[in-house]
Amino acid sequence: MRRLALLAAAAVLAACGGSSSDKPQTRTEVIRSVGTEGGFDAQGIYKAEAPGVVTVLSLFDGGDSGEGAGFVLDGNGEIATNAHVVALGEGGTLKRARKVFVEFADGNRVEAKIVGHDPNADVALLRVNPDGLKLRALPLGDIGKVKVGQPVAAIGSPFGQAQSLSIGVVSAVDRSVASLTDFQISGAIQTDAAINPGNSGGPLVGADGKVIGINQQIETQSGGGQGVGFAVPIDVVKRSLDQLRSDGQAHYAYLGVSSVSLYPQLVDHFDLGVDKGAWVQDVNPGSPAAQAGIRGGSGAEPFQVSTYGRGGDVITKVGDTPIASSDDLGAVVSRLKPGSTVTVEVHRGGDTHELRVKLRERPLGRTTRSDG
Numbered sequence: 169m170r171r172l173a174l175l176a177a178a179a180v181l182a183a184c185g186g187s188s189s190d191k192p193q194t195r196t197e198v199i200r201s202v203g204t205e206g207g208f209d210a211q212g213i214y215k216a217e218a219p220g221v222v223t224v225l226s227l228f229d230g231g232d233s234g235e236g237a238g239f240v241l242d243g244n245g246e247i248a249t250n251a252h253v254v255a256l257g258e259g260g261t262l263k264r265a266r267k268v269f270v271e272f273a274d275g276n277r278v279e280a281k282i283v284g285h286d287p288n289a290d291v292a293l294l295r296v297n298p299d300g301l302k303l304r305a306l307p308l309g310d311i312g313k314v315k316v317g318q319p320v321a322a323i324g325s326p327f328g329q330a331q332s333l334s335i336g337v338v339s340a341v342d343r344s345v346a347s348l349t350d351f352q353i354s355g356a357i358q359t360d361a362a363i364n365p366g367n368s369g370g371p372l373v374g375a376d377g378k379v380i381g382i383n384q385q386i387e388t389q390s391g392g393g394q395g396v397g398f399a400v401p402i403d404v405v406k407r408s409l410d411q412l413r414s415d416g417q418a419h420y421a422y423l424g425v426s427s428v429s430l431y432p433q434l435v436d437h438f439d440l441g442v443d444k445g446a447w448v449q450d451v452n453p454g455s456p457a458a459q460a461g462i463r464g465g466s467g468a469e470p471f472q473v474s475t476y477g478r479g480g481d482v483i484t485k486v487g488d489t490p491i492a493s494s495d496d497l498g499a500v501v502s503r504l505k506p507g508s509t510v511t512v513e514v515h516r517g518g519d520t521h522e523l524r525v526k527l528r529e530r531p532l533g534r535t536t537r538s539d540g
Contacts, residue, residue, distance in 0.1 A: 192317020195336040195360050201319075202335070208319040213377055214333050219273045220304035222247060223325045224280075224294070224369055226254050226265035237324035237370030238270065238294065239306045239379065241409070245298040248409060249369030250384055250400075251285040251348055254292050259349045260532035262287055270296055273331055284416030287348035288502075288530065289400060290384055291408040291418075292369075306371055309378030311403040314341055314357060322361040322383055322397070324370025336361030344495050345385060345398045349532055351420075351540070354499035355401040357381045363397030372399040381405070407503070421504040421527035423512075423540040424455020425462060427483065428476070429493035437471055440482055442515045444490075446497040448480040460525040462514060481521075485513035501540030506530070 193201075201207030217239075224247075226234040236253030240246070247270060255262040264282055271277040278296050285292040315338065322334045340358040347353045359372060363383050372381040381399030411418040427446035428434075435443060451457050451464040465477020483491050486500045487510045504510060506529040511522050 192315070193319060193337055194317075198319040198335055198337055208335065208375060210321060210333065210335050213321050213373055213375075214323070216377055217304075217306055217321075217371070217373055218323055218331055218333070219302070220306045221273065221323045221331065221370055223271040223330045224249050224253050225269045225271065225277075227267040228256055228263065228265050232256065234265070235325060235328055235366055236368035237366065237383070239323075239369075239371045240303050242305050243298060243303050245296040245301070245303065246283075246413075247280065247294040247296065248382060248405065249292050249294060250382060251287055251290045251292045253369045254282055254294070255285050255287075255348075257348075259287055262348065268294060270294065271330065272301065274302060276301060284412035284418070286408045286412060286418035287532065288351055288418065288420050289353060289404050289408040290347050291382065291400060291405055291412070293409055293412040306373075307378045308406060309374055309376070309380045309402055311355065311380065311401045314338060314374070314380050314401075316340060319375050320359055320361055320380070321373045322359070322363055322367060322370060323373065324363075324367035324383060326362075326364035326366040328366055334362035339396070341401075342495060343398060344498065349530075351502075351530065352498055353384075353400055353404060354495050354502065355404060356384075357399040357401055359397050359399065361397065367397075404502075419506050420502050420530040421506050421508065421540070422456060422530040423497075423501050423525065423527060424452040424457040425464065425483075425497075425540065426450040426452075427480075427494040427497060428474075429495070430482070434471065434476075438476065438478060440515070441518050442482050442484060444492040445482040445484040445515065446491050446494040447476075447482050448514075449477050456525050456527050457512075460512070460523045462512065462523060462525070463516065481514035481516050483512060483514050484520075486510055498540045501527070 220240040222238045224236045224238045238247045238249035254265045268280045270280045280294040280296045283293040343356040344352040345356040367383045371379040387396040427448045449465045463481045465480035468475045509526045
């Protein structure tokens with residue numbers, strides 16, 4: 169049975185905390201290109217960026233301990249990592265570590281303060297006293313420039329082996345992966361660079377040496393890396409860090425629907441009348457969507473390999489942003505502010521409706537799985 173595992177190595181838990189060519193490459197091609205003229209400069213990336221990658225050691229009440237990775241953000245002592253590296257549990261029940269220590273490439277090990285953690289993006293912001301430390305800040309990249317087939321490097325502490333490098337390619341973009349809440353992280357990067365427990369919180373670096381994501385989880389049958397790793401995309405990381413700096417918390421808007429993406433045969437079978445959008449299957453009771461009159465499906469009709477409810481609205485636009493899929497819906501809603509009012513365009517029975525929705529703060533407690 170396959171399972172997603174966060175990548176932070178833990179003593180008691182088995183938690184799972186270059187090239188200038190635009191031509192898509194395979195991992196084998198990237199490896200073969202290392203050391204050749206114009207090839208992926210893995211040594212150069214490691215030399216430049218590894219000094220800014222740290223091992224994060226966490227101590228929890230009850231004797232639990234955890235280990236992951238992180239990377240330096242600036243000369244003031246800010247460090248990014250995964251929330252699950254420095255906190256246990258899910259959602260509103262997350263418990264922060266009692267003590268956190270950061271070990272640098274030069275052997276220095278200092279205590280760190282948890283400035284804030286964001287369970288929705290699985291991001292945490294740490295801060296250390298920079299006095300006496302040589303801090304190498306890693307530059308942050310642009311998710312819009314990330315393409316399938318481009319070479320990448322992962323640096324971290326797999327199984328406690330600090331300062332470890334693995335290389336591969338971007339296998340896919342725009343994946344949705346589990347967070348520490350009932351909501352998905354949209355836009356995640358999939359990579360075949362070897363990622364294992366202990367890589368959590370470490371950087372996924374592009375050929376230009378810029379961080380394009382934070383390594384977060386693997387899909388595995390055995391608990392080890394099997395060529396299917398995922399990273400929180402850097403745009404989500406940046407948004408989270410900006411909020412954590414402000415007040416130690418990150419805030420997300422909540423719509424309250426579960427939906428599926430459309431494809432031609434689904435559209436034809438259920439006569440949906442629109443080619444792209446997020447087809448609402450469930451609306452959480454009392455949610456902003458429910459209060460605005462957005463409708464979910466009813467019944468349970470098998471079609472191909474899934475079961476669907478008929479009659480749900482198809483969301484095609486939120487504000488001025490077109491919605492082509494359920495992933496789009498989650499990504500767009502997550503960028504909006506709680507308390508804001510937006511117009512949601514829905515297709516219903518051949519007609520188009522514009523509904524005004526006042527968004528609320530995303531709940532951290534257990535609720536029906538939602539896109540946004």
